[in-house]
Amino acid sequence: MNVKYDFLIVGAGMYGAVFAHEMNKSGKTCLIIDKRSHVAGNIHTEKVEDILVHQYGAHIFHTSNKEVWNYVNQFAEFNRYINSPIANYYGEIYNLPFNMNTFNKMWGVATPDEAKLRIQQQCKDNYVENPQNLQEQAINLVGPDIYEKLIRGYTEKQWGRSCTEIPAFIIRRLPVRFTYDNNYFKDPYQGIPIGGYTAMIERMIEGIEVKLNTDYLLEKEQWDSMADKVIYTGPIDAYFDNRFGVLEYRSLRFETEVLDTANYQGNAVVNYTDRETPYTRIIEHKHFEFGTQPKTVISREYSEEWKRGDEPYYPINDEKNNILYEKYKALAEAESNVIFGGRLGEYKYYDMDKVVEVALQKVKAVLG
Numbered sequence: 078m079n080v081k082y083d084f085l086i087v088g089a090g091m092y093g094a095v096f097a098h099e100m101n102k103s104g105k106t107c108l109i110i111d112k113r114s115h116v117a118g119n120i121h122t123e124k125v126e127d128i129l130v131h132q133y134g135a136h137i138f139h140t141s142n143k144e145v146w147n148y149v150n151q152f153a154e155f156n157r158y159i160n161s162p163i164a165n166y167y168g169e170i171y172n173l174p175f176n177m178n179t180f181n182k183m184w185g186v187a188t189p190d191e192a193k194l195r196i197q198q199q200c201k202d203n204y205v206e207n208p209q210n211l212q213e214q215a216i217n218l219v220g221p222d223i224y225e226k227l228i229r230g231y232t233e234k235q236w237g238r239s240c241t242e243i244p245a246f247i248i249r250r251l252p253v254r255f256t257y258d259n260n261y262f263k264d265p266y267q268g269i270p271i272g273g274y275t276a277m278i279e280r281m282i283e284g285i286e287v288k289l290n291t292d293y294l295l296e297k298e299q300w301d302s303m304a305d306k307v308i309y310t311g312p313i314d315a316y317f318d319n320r321f322g323v324l325e326y327r328s329l330r331f332e333t334e335v336l337d338t339a340n341y342q343g344n345a346v347v348n349y350t351d352r353e354t355p356y357t358r359i360i361e362h363k364h365f366e367f368g369t370q371p372k373t374v375i376s377r378e379y380s381e382e383w384k385r386g387d388e389p390y391y392p393i394n395d396e397k398n399n400i401l402y403e404k405y406k407a408l409a410e411a412e413s414n415v416i417f418g419g420r421l422g423e424y425k426y427y428d429m430d431k432v433v434e435v436a437l438q439k440v441k442a443v444l445g
């Protein structure tokens with residue numbers, strides 16, 4: 078067998094790119110393949126009307142890990158974008174996350190004490206012992222006003238079923254903030270890479286051979302023979318021919334449109350929290366980078382049931398799927414020449430910063 082590369086990296090997403098960059102830096106030879114026509118995986122950004130469009134959903138980089146922040150800043154300068162989504166409930170606009178601006182708009186209260194009193198009163202008046210579903214749980218935590226206007230419709234669209242049919246344990250707490258702070262994330266570091274995520278990933282993998290439009294699983298043996306070790310960031314169940322069954326996901330559908338207006342909604346992220354509007358949110362991409370282009374690009378985001386062949390977005394880590402995953406994981410551990418990593422390889426929702434963290438840990442472990 079003519080071994081050519083130290084590592085074959087399946088998947089040019091964040092995990093694969095960090096792994097490849099580090100190994101290349103350590104003098105190892107790497108080949109990256111991806112079945113898509115572009116690098117960057119789900120964080121791919123593409124220019125439309127000179128606006129960077131997040132093709133697989135809005136991505137905001139945020140982290141509390143200074144090392145990770147310094148790491149990604151090697152490959153891109155980040156802008157000062159702060160995620161401050163708003164909610165549109167039948168045309169009424171509220172700030173998110175739930176904070177003093179939200180409470181002021183909802184009830185006219187101006188001080189934290191007034192807001193706390195209002196929430197306590199609402200919770201007390203509607204309290205249900207042993208909540209049996211998400212509706213009862215949410216009302217216990219924040220009261221019926223916030224639940225009705227800001228939680229119910231959005232959650233039902235996300236889950237595709239009524240809040241009374243969703244188990245209570247799904248929400249243990251609902252963070253409320255008694256300050257006028259609309260910054261969604263608590264992390265000290267946040268922003269969007271100037272020039273887009275794809276350019277950032279391209280910088281990470283500079284000098285490394287990449288083959289796109291290449292599905293590893295179609296010619297697995299041939300690819301395996303080309304490297305000492307394989308880093309596989311595709312779906313773990315597909316790797317094993319789905320022999321125990323298919324791991325489930327929640328999917329999304331995006332309807333992206335160019336509009337002949339400079340500013341459609343005045344914010345990057347607007348959640349539609351009523352039940353009637355069929356989409357969960359609209360992303361206006363230019364606001365991620367304070368764009369001043371004459372046109373705008375918006376994406377309506379629909380939450381959908383996933384079926385085989387659809388894009389897998391969010392793993393459904395319920396008991397049934399977790400048990401199934403454990404079976405695949407046991408097989409994966411027996412594959413001595415393959416490392417399974419990333420959101421699909423580990424069947425786990427990871428924010429980008431966590432992906433960087435775990436990929437760097439894996440590199441350390443492999444290099445010893």
Ligand code: FAD
Nearest residue numbers: 088090091092112118119134136137293311419420428429
């Ligand atoms: P991916 O990006 O999925 O990369 C895997 C790659 O493997 C893909 O390019 C795929 O084409 C390739 N591949 C799969 N199978 C094969 C095969 N057989 N052959 C060849 N190639 C293959 N994180 C944040 O930090 N902030 C956010 O705001 C945020 N927003 C998100 C919004 C949505 C809608 C979703 C779903 C996730 C969001 N995330 C966010 C998480 C973020 O997308 C992930 O952390 C990141 O994309 C994971 O990178 P990855 O390399 O593990 O996976």
